[in-house]
Amino acid sequence: MVSRAPLPRLLTALNRRRMKLLLAIALVAYVASVWGNFVNMRSIQENGEQKMENKIEEVIAPLREKIRDLEKSFTQKYPPVKFLSEKDRKRILITGGAGFVGSHLTDKLMMDGHEVTVVDNFFTGRKRNVEHWIGHENFELINHDVVEPLYIEVDQIYHLASPASPPNYMYNPIKTLKTNTIGTLNMLGLAKRVGARLLLASTSEVYGDPEVHPQNEDYWGHVNPIGPRACYDEGKRVAETMCYAYMKQEGVEVRVARIFNTFGPRMHMNDGRVVSNFILQALQGEPLTVYGSGSQTRAFQYVSDLVNGLVALMNSNVSSPVNLGNPEEHTILEFAQMIKNLVGSGSEIQFLSEAQDDPQKRKPDIQKAKLLLGWEPVVPLEEGLNKAIHYFRKELEYQANNQYIPKPKPARIKKGRTRHN
Numbered sequence: 001m002v003s004r005a006p007l008p009r010l011l012t013a014l015n016r017r018r019m020k021l022l023l024a025i026a027l028v029a030y031v032a033s034v035w036g037n038f039v040n041m042r043s044i045q046e047n048g049e050q051k052m053e054n055k056i057e058e059v060i061a062p063l064r065e066k067i068r069d070l071e072k073s074f075t076q077k078y079p080p081v082k083f084l085s086e087k088d089r090k091r092i093l094i095t096g097g098a099g100f101v102g103s104h105l106t107d108k109l110m111m112d113g114h115e116v117t118v119v120d121n122f123f124t125g126r127k128r129n130v131e132h133w134i135g136h137e138n139f140e141l142i143n144h145d146v147v148e149p150l151y152i153e154v155d156q157i158y159h160l161a162s163p164a165s166p167p168n169y170m171y172n173p174i175k176t177l178k179t180n181t182i183g184t185l186n187m188l189g190l191a192k193r194v195g196a197r198l199l200l201a202s203t204s205e206v207y208g209d210p211e212v213h214p215q216n217e218d219y220w221g222h223v224n225p226i227g228p229r230a231c232y233d234e235g236k237r238v239a240e241t242m243c244y245a246y247m248k249q250e251g252v253e254v255r256v257a258r259i260f261n262t263f264g265p266r267m268h269m270n271d272g273r274v275v276s277n278f279i280l281q282a283l284q285g286e287p288l289t290v291y292g293s294g295s296q297t298r299a300f301q302y303v304s305d306l307v308n309g310l311v312a313l314m315n316s317n318v319s320s321p322v323n324l325g326n327p328e329e330h331t332i333l334e335f336a337q338m339i340k341n342l343v344g345s346g347s348e349i350q351f352l353s354e355a356q357d358d359p360q361k362r363k364p365d366i367q368k369a370k371l372l373l374g375w376e377p378v379v380p381l382e383e384g385l386n387k388a389i390h391y392f393r394k395e396l397e398y399q400a401n402n403q404y405i406p407k408p409k410p411a412r413i414k415k416g417r418t419r420h421n
């Protein structure tokens with residue numbers, strides 16, 4: 001047996017311990033260095049991510065701003081609308097609702113809290129007239145020609161679809177006839193099917209060139225059935241006949257408004273009637289053209305008065321025709337002078353030879369409307385004219401900015417002189 005000396009044994013033991021210690025130190029150093037690297041890597045990575053995020057934010061921030069602006073511009077602000085309970089809220093159809101009168105009627109009925117459907121073929125009407133309602137939950141706009149049947153569920157129908165100014169209704173007399181005859185039959189058919197009440201926008205032109213002055217509803221009229229205006233005058237006369245046939249034979253509830261000359265904002269630029277003609281001439285510094293001596297009289301109502309009258313008639317129990325107009329009569333010359341002064345225009349008044357068939361007087365008798373509807377016009381002429389002047393001034397500016405305004409096409413019939421309608 002080999003026995004070892006005590007010293008070398010001690011040295012060996014010491015070496016072993018040192019080795020172990022060294023190994024332990026090396027291990028700790030290794031772990032510490034790995035941890036350090038790891039921490040370093042993370043902070044580099046975090047820095048990189050932060051930088052990337054900052055860059056992305058720089059690109060996205062302006063886009064986000066743009067989206068916010070777009071959202072703001074898309075959030076349509078509607079005129080205030082009353083709340084009506086289910087039982088009071090009506091579903092109302094307005095044919096020709098994108099036209100001059102129809103768009104003001106749309107405004108009134110929408111603001112009163114009803115559900116309004118406008119049907120229009122945009123012959124003389126414009127989307128611009130009702131664009132402030134597009135998207136509203138109570139409003140619907142349908143591009144439709146009333147000469148074709150329409151199937152919808154409604155409680156009331158205001159049937160206004162028809163060109164109203166002579167250049168427009170004489171442009172295509174056959175279409176004017178179809179609109180007023182077939183179109184009215186279609187709307188009466190709809191009223192019968194769904195049990196709706198129908199109001200026809202008839203006209204003072206059913207009195208023709210009147211031999212009675214002022215005209216009341218009992219007057220049967222004096223219309224030339226084959227003249228250039230017959231498509232409109234006779235079209236409206238037969239539309240009235242159809243209403244009463246449907247009332248008597250089918251029990252349809254009808255209302256007939258005989259509307260006299262009306263003016264106001266959203267009239268056509270080339271409507272061709274005396275008020276818009278004079279305003280545009282005065283605003284553009286052109287001579288105000290008066291046919292004849294200017295002593296012929298006319299009476300004009302402001303559009304908001306007419307709209308109130310239409311709604312009052314619709315909701316009344318008066319089924320016979322009712323005149324709606326302003327009986328305040330003025331000579332053409334007075335109109336020209338008044339408009340010239342209100343515009344502050346230096347235009348001269350130019351007298352041209354008298355127009356053929358120009359009625360000398362036109363004035364409604366509105367006793368029936370006063371008595372049965374409690375309605376009469378309230379807007380003073382000057383106030384209405386100022387609003388119309390403001391509108392036409394803005395339209396001229398709009399045109400000058402080269403923006404697109406669809407113009408009604410001119411009348412095909414060029415012969416014969418313009419009349420003071």
Ligand SMILES: NC(=O)c1ccc[n+]([C@@H]2O[C@H](COP(=O)([O-])OP(=O)(O)OC[C@H]3O[C@@H](n4cnc5c(N)ncnc54)[C@H](O)[C@@H]3O)[C@@H](O)[C@H]2O)c1
Nearest residue numbers: 096099100101121122123124125145146161162164259262
């Ligand atoms: N403005 C007046 O002074 C006056 C006077 C008497 C009667 N009216 C009657 O009042 C109603 C409205 O007149 P306005 O001055 O607003 O005229 P307008 O020309 O401005 O409006 C008539 C609307 O009917 C639409 N229309 C025409 N034919 C159509 C068809 N076939 N289908 C669908 N839509 C059609 C047009 O595009 C237009 O939007 C008309 O029936 C008119 O005869 C008006």
